[in-house]
Every structure is written in structure tokens, then in C-alpha cells.
Amino acid sequence: MKDKYDEMWEKLDLDISAHEALLTVLGQFYNDIYLTQQGRLNGMEYLDFVMSEVHGLRIKELQDAKAEGRKVIGTFCVFVPEELILATNAVCVGLCAGAETGFDLAERYLPRNTCPLIKSFFGFHLARLCPYMSSCDMVVGETTCDGKKKAYEIFGKLKPTYVMEVPQTKSPDAMALFRSEIVRFKQHLERLTGVTITPEKLAQSIKIVNRRRKALQRLNELRRATPAPISGRDALLINQIAFYDDPLRFAENIEKLCDELSERVNNGQGIVPEGTKRVLISGCPMAIPNWKLPYVVESSGAVIVGEESCIGYRNTRDLVREDGETLDELLDALTERYMKIDCACFTPNEERLDHIVTLARELKVDGVIHYALQFCQPYSIEATRVEERLAEEDIPFLRIETDYSMEDTGALKTRVEAFIETLD
Amino acid sequence: MKDKYDEMWEKLDLDISAHEALLTVLGQFYNDIYLTQQGRLNGMEYLDFVMSEVHGLRIKELQDAKAEGRKVIGTFCVFVPEELILATNAVCVGLCAGAETGFDLAERYLPRNTCPLIKSFFGFHLARLCPYMSSCDMVVGETTCDGKKKAYEIFGKLKPTYVMEVPQTKSPDAMALFRSEIVRFKQHLERLTGVTITPEKLAQSIKIVNRRRKALQRLNELRRATPAPISGRDALLINQIAFYDDPLRFAENIEKLCDELSERVNNGQGIVPEGTKRVLISGCPMAIPNWKLPYVVESSGAVIVGEESCIGYRNTRDLVREDGETLDELLDALTERYMKIDCACFTPNEERLDHIVTLARELKVDGVIHYALQFCQPYSIEATRVEERLAEEDIPFLRIETDYSMEDTGALKTRVEAFIETLD
Ligand code: SF4
Ligand code: SF4
Ligand code: SF4
Ligand code: SF4
Numbered sequence: 001m002k003d004k005y006d007e008m009w010e011k012l013d014l015d016i017s018a019h020e021a022l023l024t025v026l027g028q029f030y031n032d033i034y035l036t037q038q039g040r041l042n043g044m045e046y047l048d049f050v051m052s053e054v055h056g057l058r059i060k061e062l063q064d065a066k067a068e069g070r071k072v073i074g075t076f077c078v079f080v081p082e083e084l085i086l087a088t089n090a091v092c093v094g095l096c097a098g099a100e101t102g103f104d105l106a107e108r109y110l111p112r113n114t115c116p117l118i119k120s121f122f123g124f125h126l127a128r129l130c131p132y133m134s135s136c137d138m139v140v141g142e143t144t145c146d147g148k149k150k151a152y153e154i155f156g157k158l159k160p161t162y163v164m165e166v167p168q169t170k171s172p173d174a175m176a177l178f179r180s181e182i183v184r185f186k187q188h189l190e191r192l193t194g195v196t197i198t199p200e201k202l203a204q205s206i207k208i209v210n211r212r213r214k215a216l217q218r219l220n221e222l223r224r225a226t227p228a229p230i231s232g233r234d235a236l237l238i239n240q241i242a243f244y245d246d247p248l249r250f251a252e253n254i255e256k257l258c259d260e261l262s263e264r265v266n267n268g269q270g271i272v273p274e275g276t277k278r279v280l281i282s283g284c285p286m287a288i289p290n291w292k293l294p295y296v297v298e299s300s301g302a303v304i305v306g307e308e309s310c311i312g313y314r315n316t317r318d319l320v321r322e323d324g325e326t327l328d329e330l331l332d333a334l335t336e337r338y339m340k341i342d343c344a345c346f347t348p349n350e351e352r353l354d355h356i357v358t359l360a361r362e363l364k365v366d367g368v369i370h371y372a373l374q375f376c377q378p379y380s381i382e383a384t385r386v387e388e389r390l391a392e393e394d395i396p397f398l399r400i401e402t403d404y405s406m407e408d409t410g411a412l413k414t415r416v417e418a419f420i421e422t423l424d
Numbered sequence: 425m426k427d428k429y430d431e432m433w434e435k436l437d438l439d440i441s442a443h444e445a446l447l448t449v450l451g452q453f454y455n456d457i458y459l460t461q462q463g464r465l466n467g468m469e470y471l472d473f474v475m476s477e478v479h480g481l482r483i484k485e486l487q488d489a490k491a492e493g494r495k496v497i498g499t500f501c502v503f504v505p506e507e508l509i510l511a512t513n514a515v516c517v518g519l520c521a522g523a524e525t526g527f528d529l530a531e532r533y534l535p536r537n538t539c540p541l542i543k544s545f546f547g548f549h550l551a552r553l554c555p556y557m558s559s560c561d562m563v564v565g566e567t568t569c570d571g572k573k574k575a576y577e578i579f580g581k582l583k584p585t586y587v588m589e590v591p592q593t594k595s596p597d598a599m600a601l602f603r604s605e606i607v608r609f610k611q612h613l614e615r616l617t618g619v620t621i622t623p624e625k626l627a628q629s630i631k632i633v634n635r636r637r638k639a640l641q642r643l644n645e646l647r648r649a650t651p652a653p654i655s656g657r658d659a660l661l662i663n664q665i666a667f668y669d670d671p672l673r674f675a676e677n678i679e680k681l682c683d684e685l686s687e688r689v690n691n692g693q694g695i696v697p698e699g700t701k702r703v704l705i706s707g708c709p710m711a712i713p714n715w716k717l718p719y720v721v722e723s724s725g726a727v728i729v730g731e732e733s734c735i736g737y738r739n740t741r742d743l744v745r746e747d748g749e750t751l752d753e754l755l756d757a758l759t760e761r762y763m764k765i766d767c768a769c770f771t772p773n774e775e776r777l778d779h780i781v782t783l784a785r786e787l788k789v790d791g792v793i794h795y796a797l798q799f800c801q802p803y804s805i806e807a808t809r810v811e812e813r814l815a816e817e818d819i820p821f822l823r824i825e826t827d828y829s830m831e832d833t834g835a836l837k838t839r840v841e842a843f844i845e846t847l848d
Contacts, residue, residue: 111796111804111825113537143592146570149771150805163771165598168567169589173604180597347573347587372535377801380535381574401535 005056008063012134019129022101023055026289033295037231039271041264043257044234050241054288055131058244062135065091071193074136076121077144078315078341079166081334084186086205086247088193093132094243095121095139096311098290100404102127109154115375116404117287118147125158132244133159138192140185142166144345145378162188168347170339179335186331202330206320212247215254216316222261223305224363227270228278229261232304233294239311240288272303277423280363282308282356282386283371284379290404293371293412300417305363308356309371314341317355344378352382353389360395366423367396369416374403396423429480432487436558443553446525447479450713457715461655463695465688467681468658474665478712479555482668486559489515495617498560500545501568502739502765503590505758508610510629510671512617517556518667519545519563520735522714524828526551533578539799540828541711542571549582556668557583562616564609566590568769569802586612592771594763603759610755626754630744636671639678640740646685647729648787651694652702653685656728657718663735664712696727701847704787706732706780706810707795708803714828717795717836724841729787732780733795738765741779768802776806777813784819790847791820793840798827820847 009016030051050058062072071090075082085092100116102123110119124130133139141152141163152163164181167174186197195201219238222229238257242250264270279302281293286309297304307313320337324330342352360368368390372380383399390397398419402408433440454475474482486496495514499506509516524540526547534543548554557563565576565587576587588605591598610621619625643662646653662681666674688694703726705717710733721728731737744761748754766776784792792814796804807823814821822843826832 109808111801111807113799113804114801143771146769146801147805149592150768150802153772154805154808165591165593165595167589167591167601168573171589171604171608173601174589177591177597177601180595184595344574345570347567348577375537375799375801377535377538377570377799378574380537381571381578383535384533384578 005060008060009055009131011063012059012131013128014131014134015128018127019055022129026099027052029289029291033233033291034237037233037271040234041230041257041260043253043260046253046257047234047237047241050245051237054244059131059135061246062091062093062132066135066137071137072135073189074133074139076139076148077142078310079142079144079338079343080140080164081182081185081338083202083205083209083320083334084182084189084197086208087197087201088189088195089201090137090189090193093136094287095130095132095136096243096285096287097121097124097130098287098404099124101129110151113375114151115145115147115373117285117373117376118151120287120404122151122155125155138162140164144343145376147375166345168345170346175335175339178339179331182331182334182338197327199325199327199330202327203322203324206322206324206330206333208247210319210322212242212251212254213316213319215251215258216242218258219254219261220306220313220316222258222265225265225270226278226364227268227272227274227276228303228305229264229270231271232279232281232298232307233291235304236286236291236294236307236311237288239307239315240286242315243311277302277366277420278305278364279303279420280306280308280356280360280365280368281312281371282368283383284373284376285310286371287311292404292406292409293369293400293402293416296409296412296416297369297420300413300420302366302416302420302423305365306359308352308359310343313355313359314343344382349382353385356386357389357393357395360390360393365395367398367419369398369400369419372399372401374401429484432484433479433555436483436555437552438555438558439552442551443479446553450523451476453713453715457657457719458661461657461695464658465654465681465684467677467684470677470681471658471661471665474669475661478668483555483559485670486515486517486556490559490561495561496559497613498557498563500563500572501566502734503566503568503762503767504564504588505606505609505762507626507629507633507744507758508606508613508621510632511621511625512613512619513625514561514613514617514619517560518711519554519556519560520667520709520711521545521548521554522711522828523548525553534575537799538575539569539571539797541709541797541800542575544711544828546575546579549579562586564588568767569800571799590769592769594770599759599763602763603755606755606758606762621751623749623751623754626751627746627748630746630748630754630757632671634743634746636666636675636678637740637743639675639682640666642682643678643685644730644737644740646682646689649689649694650702650788651692651696651698651700652727652729653688653694655695656703656705656722656731657715659728660710660715660718660731660735661712663731663739664710666739667735701726701790701844702729702788703727703844704730704732704780704784704789704792705736705795706792707807708797708800709734710795711735716828716830716833717793717824717826717840720833720836720840721793721844724837724844726790726840726844726847729789730783732776732783734767737779737783738767768806773806777809780810781813781817781819784814784817789819791822791843793822793824793843796823796825798825
């Protein structure tokens, strides 16, 4: 990529040599974890291509959009209604980061005891390694966890940052608060972009985002088949790229991939042998290139058949109703849909426990692995409730807490292998 | 205390021998930190007495209240409007705990990476060592931090727990949410106690709690004097006992103590020599018997003249307006007052930064020590903002993060001494 994009990266003020080194490591890592898989779907070529151009072509597209006067908005959480962003003709990109990059710089601002996801987006930005962050005209935070909530106050001095309040319960008054936050966000976007959000534009962007969700829902349904027709790593990658790619192009490509997958399923073809242990991963989001646990699980003889996570079901399960006509109806539909999200930031959050059990049954899993990022209090504490609930339902459970370092890979593998052995 | 209260403690299902051991350690600790101080106020005798009877006489009073049909309600945070509790004729006690007791038991439910305050209240309860918790008919939680918010879900299985939502911003809609939470809490209390909260009762309890606040405000004002007329340890103890004691009796005793203090101030008498370095402590609450940092600071040749903390100014600075007549006006007054609290759970929380600077000036401090409990994300991240702000104002700053263990006392002392030396 070097020659082709160097100029663009320089304009984006990246640290060119460190960035080059990062891409080399990432490429090698991707090769080891992804390209060595046997019998992958042809449709994964599209994803391989997007990944190979993740800091190249897609960034070029963002620059082109900006040259046309469109804005680029970055988000860190599935609570931020992308539909409003698209309705102003802006581009929305997910900024969650999954590598231990620039942590030394991040720790100048944040305590060491901060979740790696937060340190990572600080680190990428401070080390001048994230062309997405550099392309953003504004980033949008939310009050979903203490770590992010307080970190945005500091990040706001480094980059224009807008923060939405997400309530902590789903009472009628909490819903009203979120509804008003949606309206406030809409007004802020309109001011930033100079575009008025009409009911027509909003209805259209609701359809676009729903279409992407439906494509991912279809992918997830096909994964119910036995033997599993796609690896968990590939499925996770698809869910990760959903946050970066153009939504319509992405949806079209995933639809094609699902056609291929569907054929495999009809032919009883799997990516793994019949009888391979099936695992559901549940918990914190895994942002690119955080493929550690999936790799550990799938190199231990099991296959991941679902991600109960924001980079997974939590982002795709619920559609926005498309029958609204007036702006008010459409904003109500957004409120309703977003307040269905069963993030551990809510209390109580029984819906999530129910959903994990439902998924475990539907996907016919042999066990559930709960994944919490280190220092993520919402998920690591909720893990106790998940554990209790799964014990009641007689579903085997393993609790993992880890960060982005590779140091514990061996220890994780030992624990995961032992768990998979007990699933017989 | 043994013979006198054993029967009561047994009825409260305490672990009698472990409890006896705890009281012995606590007594020794109190002796070392408090009773060895020179030239204390006579008024501190009341506090010494309350402390010596903290698991005795005061618990007996709670049992007597219960025998009369009154309820005992426990709280963990200054956001829970005590006025409503008192208006139902119930007794309100603060349950924050400041010792590393039962952490092994607590860690069966909570991740190790949980703030010690939370592990401590779990630990005291699980180890059957807290007669306050045992006396409670209900405990009231709030959604102020991720740790507590999620821990209450688990605690709710061990003890009747009611949770109030505290919003994360102070927008008009967030205020409306908190207003509705106050109403919901009022209704819940009425159901629990069978007492209807009338405007008269509420107005009266507002006056009672205000009176206690005013007594503590007066104490804090007297601490502006140079040389400092009371040790920070004693002032902290007074603020700690405010959460346990009967509010009117407590206020009367503090008023008397303030008369004595006022005389000292008028005579230019101090607890420390003129020129002793004056320090403001800012940050997380210090619950009984968490006297580690104050002891370290005051045994390093400085004196603490203020606590910018919930066991300090954040609990006493703002009064509830007393001019309301109707229930609605009184509930508005409560909403207004409680939403002034500048806890790090809010974003943004500029008021707190302003208040720290104001206090530093008013109290003529030489430096500010920021105190965060380990794994407390709201305060440990906000510390960066406090640091920046104090640097702008040229106020010396030291950042401490610690837990309840005594292991780091030596290291803390080295850091604090070095800081105090730089204040010359
Ligand atoms: S886990 Fe919760 S806070 Fe994190 S991205 Fe998902 S919804 Fe947002
Ligand atoms: S993983 Fe947990 S701590 Fe980290 S950003 Fe998400 S919710 Fe917050
Ligand atoms: S620091 Fe915040 S959460 Fe803790 S007791 Fe105070 S107001 Fe409540
Ligand atoms: S000290 Fe911090 S983490 Fe602990 S209970 Fe209070 S706000 Fe929560």
C-alpha cells in the first residue's frame, strides 16, 4: 500500500513509519489467523479485500466524501443512532480499537486500570496511527460506562467530541430522557453538517441500516446449522467490518456470501467436522484486530457459532420499525429500537440473561464462554449473574477476563482446552 | 461491650467470635490514630463515646426503633434523600464500609478488580460482621458508578435492595428523570413503612437534615482559621459519624463542639503549630475505619483542613430550600439540592473542579491531595482533569490511588512526605 497512500496518510498526519510497521504486523497477524483457514467461503474474498485496504481504499473514500462536503462521524458504541448520521449525508465509522497500541501514551491521561478498548482508541489517536480517527470531523461518545464517560471529557480536549446520555434503566422517564437525547443529537448533527433531517431522509437511512442488519441476521441464522458452515473468526470479522464499510455495499456482499453459505448448509457441508463442539461467546465487544480468544477457541478444536456481543447480535438483533411517516414517529421508532439493547450498562438487565439462554438453545451450543475485557466493570460483574443463570439451565460456562496483550495466550489456551474437554 | 450486647448481636445473626475480634482490632486502631492525639477538643469526647458504642448503644437504639414499628433503611451514597426516609419515621444509616473485611467472601460474587468500598460492604455482610446491615429492613442503592450499579443486582439476592437511578448529566430531562425517581422512592417508602409522607412531615425532616448540615458547615468554616484548630482526623471522624448517629442529637453535639472550637479560634489556638502545611483532601469517600491517608498525612507534619468528598463537603455544602409548602414544592426543592452534588459520576463535572479551587483558596491550603480508591474509575479518571486545573491555578497537587490494605502505608508515607517537603 505504501506508495499509493503515503501522501494521503501524511495529510492525515499519521506517523508514517510507525504506521507502516503497524500494517506489516497486522498483515502477518491476519495471515496467520485468517488466511491459513481451510475451506473458507469464496465470499470471504470481499472481506479479505476490505481488510487489506482498511487503511487504504476505505480511507480514500472518506477523503473523497469530505471533498464533496460530507462529514465523517466516528462512534464507539452501538447506542449512537447511525440512522441520524446517514440522514445528514455524513459517513459513520466505528472507532473501537482492538490492539495494544500507544498504551504508554494513553496512560499519560488515563489510569492503568482502564479497559483496553478505551486505552486503545486513545493510544491509536495519540500515536497518530488511526486514519479513521484523523478523518473524523467529530466523534460521538455516550455515557454507557464509567471508563468511557469520564475518558471522553479528556478526549474532548484532543478532538471534537459530542456526548449522548444513555440512561441506566428502561423506565418510562429514562426512555423519555433517551428520546430527548436523540433529538438533541439530531439538532447537533444538523448544525454540524448544515443538512436538515427530513422524514424522507431519515426513513431512507433507517431502511439502509436495517438492510445491513437483515443481512447479518441471515448470516447468524445460517450459523444454526450443524456442522457449522462458517468459522467464528470469519463471522466475527464480518461483524467487525460492518462498522467500517459502506452499509449498502457491505449488505450486498454479505447477502451474496449468505447465498453461498445457504448452499453449503443445504449440502450439509461444514467448515468443521460433524460433532465439533459448538461455543457461544458472550460479553464485551471484540474490535479489530482483537481475534485472540476466537483464535484460541477455534485452535482448540471447537467452533464459535455466535457472538452475544455488540460486535455480534447486540448490533443486529433488533430492526427499527419502518412504518413511521412523520419525524416524530421515526424518532419514536429509533428510541424504541435503541432502548432494546441489552448492554450491561443497564440495571437490571435480565433481557440479556434471557437472550443468552435463547441463543444457547437456538444455536445448539455445548457451552458458553463469557468474555470480559479487563477492568470492564459492567460485564465482569454481570458475568456472575450469567454464570448463575446458565447453571440453572445446565449450560456449561467458562469465564474469561483478559486484555489485548498476547502474554496470556498460553494460559488462556490451557483453560479453554480444559473447558472444551469437559463438554463431552 | 461483650456481656452487655452479646444477646443482641446473636439475634442479629452476627458471627460473635469474629465480631469480638473485629471490635478489638478496631479499638486498638482507634486508640493509636485518635486517642494519642494531643490537645484535642473536649467536644470530641462525644465522638469517642459514639465510636466506642458504634456496634453497641446505637444498634440497641435501632432495635428499639424497630420494636416500635419503625423501619431501618441503609444507604451507600449521598444521593439518596434521607429527608424522605425520616419523613416516614424510619431511621437512616450509612452503610459504606472502610475495612478489608470478608474480601475473600466478597470475591466469590465480585471481580477482584472492584473498588474496596463495594467489596467491603459485601464482605461485612457476608462475614456477618455488620450489625447495621443486619438491622436494615431495606437498603437503597443508586446507579452512580458501574461497580455499585452492577453489584446491587447481586446484593439484591442477599438483602432487600431498592435502586434509584441517578442520571449522568444535569440536563433538564435528566433532572426530570431524577425528580421522577424521587417520587418513585417516596412511594416505595410509603408502601414499606405504611406511613404517608405529608408536606408537614417532609418539611420537618428537611429542617432536621439541614440542621445537621449547618452544624457541619460551621465546623468547616472554623477550619479556615490559621493555625488549624482541629485535626483532619477528628474532622473526618465527625463527618463519618454523621452517617450513623441520630441527626438531631448529633447536630446538638457538633454545635457545642463548634462553640469550643470558636473559642480556640478566637484565642488563636491551634491543634498544630503556626506554619504547619495545610492540605485539602479531594476525591472518594473515606468510610469508617478508613483513616489511613489522614493518618499518613498528619503524621508527616501536615494538617488536613478540608475534605472535598462525600464524607465531607459533598454531603454538607448544599441545603434544601425550606420555603416549600406543598408536597410538589418540597420535592422540587429536594431535586434541586441533590442535583447540585458534584460527584464524578456526572459528565461534565466542571462544578467539582471549580469547587476544589474555591476551597483551596478559602482554606488557604498549601496543596491538594487527590484520593481515589483503587478501581474507582469516575474519580481516578477525573483526577487527570483536577490535576490540569490545579496546575493552571498553580496549586500543588499529589495523586494517590490506594485500597484498604495497610501494605502500602510505608510507600504512601514516603510519597506524602516528599510532597509536603515541596510545599515550602
Ligand atoms: S457493550 Fe454497551 S457500551 Fe459497549 S459498545 Fe456495546 S452497548 Fe456500547
Ligand atoms: S468494554 Fe466495558 S469498560 Fe470497556 S468501553 Fe466497553 S463497557 Fe466500557
Ligand atoms: S462519591 Fe458519588 S457515588 Fe460515591 S457516595 Fe459520593 S455521590 Fe455517591
Ligand atoms: S469509590 Fe468510586 S467505584 Fe467505589 S463505590 Fe464510590 S464511586 Fe463507585
